Structures are given as C-alpha cells and as structure tokens.
Amino acid sequence: MRKDSPWKQNVSLSILKSHENGFMEDLDKTWVRYQECDSRSNAPATLTFENMAGVFMLVAGGIVAGIFLIFIEIAYKRHKDARRKQMQLAFAAVNVWRKNLQQYHPTDITGPLNLSDPSVSTVV
Known part of the structure; x- marks a missing residue:
C-alpha cells in the first residue's frame, strides 16, 4: 500500500x-x-520416498503423456501416408488415362474437358 x-x-x-x-x-x-x-537428535534430516513422491509422480505422468503423444503422432503419420498414397494412385490413374486418350487422339489434351459438348475440346 x-x-x-x-x-x-x-x-x-x-x-x-x-x-x-x-x-x-x-x-x-x-x-x-x-x-x-528434537533436542536429542543431532543427525541431519534426510529425504525419504514419502518426501519425494510428488516428484516421482510428476516424472511418471510426463512419461505417460509422452508415450500417449507418440502413439497419436504415429497414427497421424500413418493416416497422412495413406492419404498421400491415395493421391499418388489417383494421379497415376489420371496419367494412364491421358496416355490412353492420346493414343486415340494424337493432340495434346491438358486442360479440362467440356463434357456437356463433346465436339468442343481444349487443345493446347
């Protein structure tokens, strides 16, 4: 104050x-x-397990939390890799489709196709 x-x-x-x-x-x-x-005892005070139990519990909790986060990280990586593999397969399928389409139509088709009017195509 x-x-x-x-x-x-x-x-x-x-x-x-x-x-x-x-x-x-x-x-x-x-x-x-x-x-x-205690006036009779001249020995220094010692730390026992009961005095340090809180510290050990915090360390154990940190270890458990770390292991839990590792499992979450592994699951996320697996999901991400599976998604990447799906995208690679999709791109590979599109490339195969384009190669097959170019065998029948020798022009280079790289743009989007107009499916509503097949006579109009985007040729580059």
Whole structure:
C-alpha cells in the first residue's frame, strides 16, 4: 500500500484490532504448523520416498503423456501416408488415362474437358 493512501489508517487499525482480538493467532494456529525440534537428535534430516513422491509422480505422468503423444503422432503419420498414397494412385490413374486418350487422339489434351459438348475440346 502506498504511503499516501487514504486507506492506510483504516487498514492499520483493522490489523491492530485483529491482533488484539486474537484473530491473527487463531489464523496462525490454523494455517501455520509449528514443529518443535528434537533436542536429542543431532543427525541431519534426510529425504525419504514419502518426501519425494510428488516428484516421482510428476516424472511418471510426463512419461505417460509422452508415450500417449507418440502413439497419436504415429497414427497421424500413418493416416497422412495413406492419404498421400491415395493421391499418388489417383494421379497415376489420371496419367494412364491421358496416355490412353492420346493414343486415340494424337493432340495434346491438358486442360479440362467440356463434357456437356463433346465436339468442343481444349487443345493446347
């Protein structure tokens, strides 16, 4: 809060009243956990599996998500390759059709055919 704020005095008084009423101490007891140190033990604290379980769970979740994404990627690639193969087969069929058509009509047909009027063809 800024020094010249008009709310500064009201907020300060509210905090002071909360301390006097014991409300702040109740909040400390509820949310802040105090642990007394064991005066008999001089050994350093060690990390156990329970302390690190969250880290291992995150790593395992990342591995599972990665494997899932790999399967999605493989499926997408297969779909894309199948589609590309269909397009290549279609282009090959069109080329064979054009070669067969050129055997009967020696002119070069490269444009679209006018199917409504067969007497008109696009010759280049």
